Amino acid sequence: MSARLPNPQRAKIHRNYDVEEAARICGVHRNTVRQWIKQGLPVCDDRRPMIVLGPELRAFLQAKRTRNKCPCGPGRIYCMRCRTPKVPAGNMTDYLPSTSTGGTLAAICPDCGSMMYRRVSLAKLASIRGELDITMTQAHSRIGESAQPFVNSDYKQEHQL
Template sequence: MNRRPAIGRIKIHQTYTVEELALVTGCHKGTVRRWIAEGMRTIDDRRPSLVSGFEAKGFLSRRRAARKRPCAIGEFYCFRCREPRKPADGMVDCASVVGTSVNLQALCPACATVMHKRVSSDRLSAIERTCDVRRLGT
């Protein structure tokens, strides 16, 4: 099970045990314990651990925002690595032109998966400043 926590269901003025937080977010208890290990603060060191809704909501929102990784102009999103990557060796293939857009391909430097990106052709020159763009068939 790899569900996204239901952050909106956490009430900021309530305190939660690990079990309650698991229930309200729809996640496993082990997942909640991992959040605590990763830095979600408990109210004190006593057992059972209690987390304020305010802290839980803040922690999970910050974490979600940090995981949204926008690609810079010369980067492609690798679906296997799940992060933006610069093309291996700076090599980009211009696979096809569709109207005013170009479909680009590049290899992920970490896992060699083919990454795809569609850009408008007027942004191609910006990519060409950092990458070696090969125009296939032209």
């Protein structure tokens, strides 16, 4: 998906482009550029033909790339409140097993302080951990004296207090 997006570096920051030129340097159809404009790519609308500033085009493509990345890229956990994947504060992450093959990563959002959760299978943990400093917790130690089986919602409650 992101592979189809042009390299933002193709937009020279000291140049301006009309739709035609922007399409050419990006290797996309003119209609794609018109779509970008509808999506918020700024243009100088007092000029005809419409002119896109090089730096704006570059920034737009960069933002688009970031958005198109899987929100679950390595080392990141999606923050529901910020609505964006975040690198946890201090990279500190707990792995909370829920079954023998998978569980949940829990970490704190560095920006809003919310708990962030990401379900993972143990098999994929290595490929998604990135720079995360993962503490493998034991389900039993979290339950304490309770005989209840460990479930994710227990953990959330515990941390929202």
